[in-house]
Amino acid sequence: MQTRRFPSRIGEINTPEPPLRTVVVGYGYWGPNLVRNVMERPEFELVALCERDLARGQAFSAKVPNVPVIDDLEMILDDDTIDALIVATPPHTHHAICKAALLAGKHVLVEKPLATTTLDALDLVDTANTRDVLLMPGHTFLYSPPVAKVRQLIDRDVLGDMYFVTSARMNLGKYQKDGVICDLAPHDLSILLHWLEEPIVQVAAHGRSVFQSGVPETAFLTVTFAGGTTANIELSWLAPRKVRQMVVVGSRRMVQYDDTAGDEAIRIYDRGMEFETPENFGEYQLTYRSGDIVAPRLEPAEPLSLELQDFARCIRTGATPRSHAYLGLEVVAAMEAAQESLMRGGVPVAVAGISERAVA
Structure with missing residues (x-):
């Protein structure tokens, strides 16, 4: 495990730390993006890919011929020179792979969701705390400049009191056997938890399974x-x-975040309604406010690169990452409540409270 080095005397040169020796586990849909970013970031050294699928391993080797492909996870975990694993495998495998890595003393970044059940997610968090290693869920949208901008607007009270949020995340595919809630909901849930910094207490969900029973392709969550x-x-x-x-609809302003809108991904609307109760008997007074629409300038950046930078920084310093383990745990708890509500015909389901919450 790498540790920070500080000068022992004034004027002594602080030798740059060696890169974190890192293995990417899984080379499916998201694995190639992770590999590229790990190789581009100076904080990391990609020492191997762990992949059991022969065709995927060959595809990786064609692009990165000097990095070995290893199909035995135990061999990697037994290597004391490896500092971190970045896991991009199907969600149902996350608990077993991540727990084995944490027990081996490796820092772990695992793609969303952290696990598929609250108990499994909590077990991973407890294991990371016990072993004193970093566990970080890969909620990449938290590192998107537009998402960061909305968080800034909320922190500066530009929007006022939060009334409600509407969100739409749709596309044609990609079909996954875990269902659309497990696939897409973690994005919106993680963004909302990051923006509001409040726990989710209840979820109600309706959905529709068209092609395969028990695998909803469309879902509506409250x-x-x-x-x-x-x-x-x-x-x-x-x-x-x-x-x-x-x-996001606030008492002062409203903001629209459109991830497909390029340079105008954020639009701030100085619009709303003002409601006044009359002092005497009579009609309530309702007035509309329609002001400017502002599209703030956003610095371009690749969210995945920023996420990996945060991962390395927190390994080195012991700081809490923006996408921290307790946020990942809360996402899983809300996702599990949504699945239960779906099975019960949309009945609202309370989200189990999480006793310990990290400060973002």
């Missing part, structure tokens, strides 16, 4: 936060075009 803010989330693999849009 999420309630501890402070009273509600969010309606629409998820679908059956849509004619790609949609990634969220609207």
Whole structure:
């Protein structure tokens, strides 16, 4: 395990730390993006790919011929020179792979969701704490400049009191056997938890399974936060075009986040309604406010690269990453409540409280 080095005397040169020796586990849909970013970031050294599928291993070797492909995870975990694993395997494998890595003393970045059940996610968090290694869920959207901008607007009280949020995340495919909630909901849930910094207390969900029973391709979630803010989330693999849009309605302003809108991904609307109760008997006074629309400038950056930078920084310093383990645990708890509500015909399901919450 790598540790920080500090000068022992004033004027002594602080030798740069060696890169974190890292293995990417899985080379499916997201694995190639992880490999590319690990190789581009100076904080990491990609020492191997762990992949059991021969065709995927060959595809990797054709692009990165000097890095070995290893199909035995135990061989990697037994190597004391390896500092970190980045896991990009199907969600149902996350618990077993990540727990073995944490027990071996490796830092772990695992793609969303952290696990498929709250108990498994909590077990991973406890294991990481016991072994004093970093466990970080890969909620990449938290590192998107537009998402960071909305968080800034909320922190600066530009929007006022949060009333509600609407979100639509739709596309044609990609079909996954775990269902659309497990596939897409973690994105919206993690963004909302990051923005509001409040626990989710209740989830209600409806969905539709078209091609395979028990595998919903479309779902509609109503999420309630501890402070009273509600969010309606629409998820679908059956849509004619790609949609990634969220609207936050506050007492002062409203903001639209459209991830497909390029340079104008964020639009701030100085619009709303003002409601006044009359002092005497009479009609309530309702006035509309319609002001400017502003599209703030956003610095371009690749979210995945920023996520890996945060992962390395927190390994070195012991700091808490933006996408921290307790946020990942809360996402899984809300996702599990949504699945239960779906099976019970849309009945609202309470989200189990998480006793310990890290400060983002």
